[in-house]
Amino acid sequence: MSKAVLNDKKCKGCFLCASVCPKNALSDSGRINEKGYKIVALDTEKCIGCGACYRMCPDWAFEIVD
Numbered sequence: 600m601s602k603a604v605l606n607d608k609k610c611k612g613c614f615l616c617a618s619v620c621p622k623n624a625l626s627d628s629g630r631i632n633e634k635g636y637k638i639v640a641l642d643t644e645k646c647i648g649c650g651a652c653y654r655m656c657p658d659w660a661f662e663i664v665d
């Protein structure tokens with residue numbers, strides 16, 4: 600099954616991805632990245648690889664891989 604892969608160095612903490620994930624696989628990680636943004640966490644167990652996060656993220660932080 601396809602899965603999302605998150606590059607959290609690109610994340611700016613807008614959480615638009617979390618708002619569109621049909622599986623609630625994206626949530627607040629409680630961590631800050633090196634640019635100082637609060638970052639999202641991806642639960643790969645819940646992810647079904649639908650690509651909604653990939654399409655929504657304005658900063659291209661996701662890849663969908665097989």
Ligand code: SF4
Pocket residue numbers: 609610611612613614615616617638639655656657658659660661
């Ligand atoms: S949409 Fe992109 S920038 Fe916004 S929280 Fe999700 S991964 Fe981070």
Ligand code: SF4
Pocket residue numbers: 602603619620621622623624625641645646647648649650651652653
């Ligand atoms: S690929 Fe789909 S299911 Fe997986 S994290 Fe992104 S929006 Fe959620």
